[in-house]
Amino acid sequence: MELLYGEKLHLEKPAQYWEELETNYRKSGKGWFIASCIIAAAIMGGLVVLLIKLPDVFTKDAHWFDVVKNSAIITVIRD
Numbered sequence: 001m002e003l004l005y006g007e008k009l010h011l012e013k014p015a016q017y018w019e020e021l022e023t024n025y026r027k028s029g030k031g032w033f034i035a036s037c038i039i040a041a042a043i044m045g046g047l048v049v050l051l052i053k054l055p056d057v058f059t060k061d062a063h064w065f066d067v068v069k070n071s072a073i074i075t076v077i078r079d
Helices: 002-057 064-078
Strands: none
């Protein structure tokens, strides 16, 4: 009887450990998922704002350096 109880304890502890580990990983995974979604939304929002505001730079008042710089930005974004 003692041997069976000892075996039960040996099997119960790892199962409890793995369940706790699973719970911790699930919580951590949800946090990383939410953070990744927020960062992705911020990057996409920034790109949308950049693409909406960028055509205003190409006016007759713009200097050639600004035009070249912004052309390089557009090239990098599209590739």
